Amino acid sequence: MSNAVAMTPTEEQVAREHLAHHFDTPQQQFDAGTLGMWMFLATEMLLFSGLFCAYAVFRATHPEVFRYAGEYLDPVSGLINALILLTSGLTMALAVRFAQTGKRFALSLCLALTMLGGVAFLAIHAKEYFDNGQAKLLWGTHYAPKVGPNGKPIAPIVGTVPLTAKPKPVTSAGWTQLDSLAKAGFVVSHSDIMPAPLGPSGVARAQKPAAPQNPFQPANVQIFFGIYFLMTGLHSLHVIIGIIVIGWLLIRSLRGEFGPGYNAPVVYVGMYWGVVDMVWMFLFPLLYLIH
Amino acid sequence: MTTVTGSNFGDTPVVPAKPDNYLTHGKTISSWLLTLDHKRIGIMYLITALLAFFIGGMLAEVIRTQLLVPQGLVFHGTGSVASSYAAYRYYNQVFTLHGIIMVFLVLIPIIPGALGNFALPLLLGAKDVAFPKLNLISFYLYVAGAVLAIVSTVLGAVDTGWTFYTPFSIQTESYVVVMVLGIFLVGFSSIFTGINFMVTIHKLRPPGMTWFRMPLFLWSIYATSLIQVAATPVVGITFVLLMMERVMGIGIFNPALGGNPVLFQEFFWFYSHPAVYIMILPAMGIVSEIIPVFSRKHIFGYEFIALSSLAIALIGFLVWGHHIFVNGQSAELDAVFSFLTFIVAVPSAIKVWNWLATMYKGAIVLKTPMLYALSFIVLFTIGGLTGVVLGALSEDVVLHDTYFVVGHFHYVMMGGTLIGFIAGLHYWWPKMFGRMYNERIAQWTCVILFIGINLTFFPQLMVGADGMPRRYASYLPMYQPYMIVSTIGAYIQLVAFLSMASYLMHSLFYGKKAPVNPWGAASLDWETSSPPPHDNFETTPSVGDPYDYADLVFDSGINGYVRTEKPADSPIPVTARH
8 A cells, every 4th residue: 555654564455355367466556446445636726717717706806895795704603614624634634634544543533533533624604604594695586684784784775676586477378468469460579679789799798777876785795695605505415414424434443453464444535625625725815714 | 679578478378168258357347347357348438428429419310301492391381480489499409419418428438438448558568457446437427418318308318409508498398407417427437437547547557658658549548538537526516506596596797696608618618628528538549549540650759649639628728718618708818719729730640740751661451440440530530620710710700500510510429439439349348259341342431521521511610611600500592502412411421430339239239259369469459369358468568669560470370460579670561452
């Protein structure tokens, strides 16, 4: 396995027992697994990258929304969560080391501490979600806070249509109406669609309707919370999966399965946990520290 | 250098008495369903994907039948606009399902899943792929995705087109969430296959097989896997967002909630344009294997073909914007994407010229795989050149969303990917099942299919240039002659595919036993028996030049090629013309 520690003959025996039939050496098998794991983690990053990209687009087009809505979030709890994840990252790295050196008690202890860190992170985050829900700081049409981030009440926007998630679905009813018009002798061949205002590139650029002026909050704040819940939700899902997998490692570790001869699963999960930690180190400043 | 290689297999009896091969290694159903053998997983992919291809193909025939008459032959109203609307919705569902099935369940997985799984470890002289369990998981993710697609269709078939553009995909009252979840799973199947193949090529190459001594099919599979790994997660998150739109109303793509619908198109095409290279690259790899074998000549420009695969994979990531030319992109971006689209045509052209140079002065044998490879070159060239036409900014504004686009991508997908797949299927068929198909019928089928494809899709290019929009259930009477020819072509294709299905099925039971090396190929997959044993090779084969045919001669006794220790300067064996 790892070159860090010289293996005793019995440990080499253990390494051989875990060798799949299509590999020549344990080292080759371990390297293949490591490469595969790195590639999988790269796809995980790409999964998040879609959300980071959406964040960048909306922050560029709606800077006032991010400035305003970011102040609703509590940077202290975000920071505590960052510290918790950093600590759990350390215990996970130590777990990998203890697995390679064969210190079984220390390995189990570190795995348990890492799980604890993950659970604490989720608990604090759940509290935040709960508070958001209470204050109606949610996505889409569910966004309806009574007070702004500064604690002052928000006046209702006068004269605007409330948000609806779904425009009326296209049904045949509209066509039936056209039918009856046609029967009554009306000409229905003309389109109601306005001609394109811009020419050569073929692009009709939509005219922006004048946004309703609200002195208390910018329009479309709900977008920030949509992105916030998507990013943190996907991250929390990864934390939950991590806790489950580390629990599985803990059980195997208590059975004494890992040692210098065989520790690949601990190494791979350690890589995964490192990436989960790292994503939060990006999410925390992007969402909680907007100025 | 390869002279020593075949010393063991020249003595091997061609059809040993009832040898244990991978097909007979386990006989229970679970020995198939839970197998970790890459060859069996490949066969299961083959069966599933062909089933999907049959369904998608039948839907295509429905589409073509509908378009025989201007008002629609299959779905049409009773005179009122409302009844037409209701009827034409079915047409929308049919072409949507045709697109989804063909793209996500056939074109993307069929070559890597079926032929790649079967041939990749054999070409490497390896016992299996790097992660056999992950391989099986990939297959079942694919099946689960297909099942969800069926469930969604039964509940309420999707009518958005395979592109799921927002905001319509948020509004429509069909089961978009289930369908998109299915595609999400198929996407992860694709990612896992890509990771598996890349790690296999990195870590399981035998001693002596350097990167530039790999068969070219491996290069193309490697480039394909690179795209699968790097692009598919993006469409994964895009479809997650689309599901969130429908389930929770999250608002990212919904203009009614302040979201940006064009962002969906950017995300979607960031995957879906590279995805067409996921489809075409493996087919190019197959053609690169077949052309030298049936020209009895070393591949020309090996490094250029190998590296052009990587070039296509990398440049392919930078062209997605050409799908959004007329959807509100700035003119400056339009120009950049148009330029990059021209650039991506260069590596494809490099491949075509190298194939032609390989054939030049070769002893060309027009066996079925070669006929399909030649068809590929013709059809892919038409498809590729019409792609350059569409990549040109000013022309795209006119041709956008017309039948010209439909004709273009069917030339590439049908004439490129599927013809490449069929070429590979005919090439590896003897190795897969140990039986030879009827060569004469197969050759004629290829000719019929070639005619059918051109009859179907060339009129579509013309009618599109005339202005007929795509995805319409009815059309102006002036387009009818083109549409009739196109439909006749589709029926001819159906005949060809039925013929292919019957002679291939026939060969499974009554075909002649296949020799170890029926085509005279020099790559490692032909060093083992047909079909291969469970562990692929009796002894680890030694690596030589996969395109050196000098010491392979035809033995009419066994109807296959054997290696002889010939002097290096011997001429191309004339018997190859047999």
